[in-house]
Amino acid sequence: MSGAHPLHRVAVVGVAATEMARQLDATSAEVSLRAALAALDDAGLGVADVDGVAARWPGPGGTVFQPGSADWADVFGQPLRWVCDTYPQGVPGALDAAAAVAAGLCETALVFGGQAGIMGGSAVADYTRPDNEFIACWGSLTAAQFALVTQVYRHRHAPDPEQLAAIAAAIRNAGSANPAAVMAGRGPYTAADVLASPMVAEPFRLLDLCLATEGAAAMVITTAERARDLAQPPVAILGGGSEWHRQQYVNPPRYDEVWGLGADAARRAFGLAGLGPHDVDVFELYDINTYEVIRQFEMLGLCAEGEGADYLAEAGIGVDGRHPLNTDGGLLSYSHIGWGGPTLKIVEAVRQLRGTAGPGQVANAETALATGAGAGAQYHNVMLLGRT
Amino acid sequence: MGGRTDELEDRSLRPLTGEFWAAVNRDELVRPVCNDCGQSFFVPQFACPHCQSTNWDYQPSSGRGRVYSHTTVHRPPTPAFTAPYVMADVDVEEGWHLLAWIVDCEPDQVAIDMPVTVKFVTGPDGHRLPAFAPVEASL
Numbered sequence A: 001m002s003g004a005h006p007l008h009r010v011a012v013v014g015v016a017a018t019e020m021a022r023q024l025d026a027t028s029a030e031v032s033l034r035a036a037l038a039a040l041d042d043a044g045l046g047v048a049d050v051d052g053v054a055a056r057w058p059g060p061g062g063t064v065f066q067p068g069s070a071d072w073a074d075v076f077g078q079p080l081r082w083v084c085d086t087y088p089q090g091v092p093g094a095l096d097a098a099a100a101v102a103a104g105l106c107e108t109a110l111v112f113g114g115q116a117g118i119m120g121g122s123a124v125a126d127y128t129r130p131d132n133e134f135i136a137c138w139g140s141l142t143a144a145q146f147a148l149v150t151q152v153y154r155h156r157h158a159p160d161p162e163q164l165a166a167i168a169a170a171i172r173n174a175g176s177a178n179p180a181a182v183m184a185g186r187g188p189y190t191a192a193d194v195l196a197s198p199m200v201a202e203p204f205r206l207l208d209l210c211l212a213t214e215g216a217a218a219m220v221i222t223t224a225e226r227a228r229d230l231a232q233p234p235v236a237i238l239g240g241g242s243e244w245h246r247q248q249y250v251n252p253p254r255y256d257e258v259w260g261l262g263a264d265a266a267r268r269a270f271g272l273a274g275l276g277p278h279d280v281d282v283f284e285l286y287d288i289n290t291y292e293v294i295r296q297f298e299m300l301g302l303c304a305e306g307e308g309a310d311y312l313a314e315a316g317i318g319v320d321g322r323h324p325l326n327t328d329g330g331l332l333s334y335s336h337i338g339w340g341g342p343t344l345k346i347v348e349a350v351r352q353l354r355g356t357a358g359p360g361q362v363a364n365a366e367t368a369l370a371t372g373a374g375a376g377a378q379y380h381n382v383m384l385l386g387r388t
Numbered sequence B: 001m002g003g004r005t006d007e008l009e010d011r012s013l014r015p016l017t018g019e020f021w022a023a024v025n026r027d028e029l030v031r032p033v034c035n036d037c038g039q040s041f042f043v044p045q046f047a048c049p050h051c052q053s054t055n056w057d058y059q060p061s062s063g064r065g066r067v068y069s070h071t072t073v074h075r076p077p078t079p080a081f082t083a084p085y086v087m088a089d090v091d092v093e094e095g096w097h098l099l100a101w102i103v104d105c106e107p108d109q110v111a112i113d114m115p116v117t118v119k120f121v122t123g124p125d126g127h128r129l130p131a132f133a134p135v136e137a138s139l
């Protein structure tokens, strides 16, 4: 293995997601712990095996100092060798943990997080109301920040609203079929249903936009050597990359700066994997809203700028389509759990590659793409995972 | 400016951005201008993003610009705001941009590249804010 890229010397060996709901009777820390223990159990490991944590501290609550990943050492009752507090979940967390494991800074890293007990009495989560002094005074919300990017795209490319609505309907119908989804059993949805739903921030209607729900997700990353004797077939990290255009929700995102965000990260990820975007069998894309789906297909180079809606209408995004995507129902319909949301993408990618994804399983999926955040947030990240 | 001002936070005391808000309280628009490279920037930052100089000052802006992008919000994040309202990213002519409302016209009249000029309004919390209005409407 000495010639292999460091990322290729590690594997994802355990994943878990808790129950998802609009409101859970628990704290964020409690559901995060549940997810962490379930991911360890999935891997055939225990708390005693963990020596790295990327989680932050999903307070309020707990007995802490300056709350962060190091506080989990107290909950786990044992010291840690590595912690990560920056963007600890989803792709950035997984890549940081993989790099730490590959470098020998720790052997088994737990990446986890979520939210619970915070939605009561509020129609939308606090984190959808950016509190920067140049944003909050205008009654901005994250959907409006993404809308500012999308409106320039519409002005220049005039995509077909029916095609876009069909994408939202397809993802929501995948969630409808997923018994674990918050929106399980709801629908089926048509493009007309999406277009008839109430406008939130133009051009986004309610059914174009992701959920804000409760639950937690986790994954375990360890060395390829260790992975060989564990409970599940290891899933390889084939490649990955991140781009940070600037901090989110301070300056308004600009179409000309961010529509292609992620392209450089994707080029590096596919380069490490020795693959191209056409080799991806299943896409677990960060679907904050419908336009983010076509943006990412354009960013990946699978079609030209302005052609994403046409392209996906022709290619197909269901389990039998050319580009099956968001097979669990995505952030639109399965769940979006704040900082834990990005990890859900990796959980579903791993289940697809194991062949245990449930009704959304893509036959013989060997390569999966998971992504995080998006252009309205002004950062984007991608990770390619593969069956071993 | 109304009798509520004395109940409000004095935004002019905010570090880094106090001078901007103090100007807004006088219905004046200012922006950070770098004394080393001469460029404007926004939001205020302790160092110029063009050359990293910490030697900059607030200078008056013409308040004239164009709509780079806009969205009409129909579901406000809190009940304090009354929908619909138009949020826009306005390119101001000195080479900086900011998020602001477009006022004095119907939401469906707002368009990308529309010329606008600053128009001070009072926000739902009683603070003055630098919004923008179509150039025609403000004449």
Ligand SMILES: [Zn+2]
Pocket (backbone or CB within 6 Å): B034, B035, B036, B037, B038, B039, B048, B049, B050, B051, B052, B053
């Ligand atoms: Zn400068």
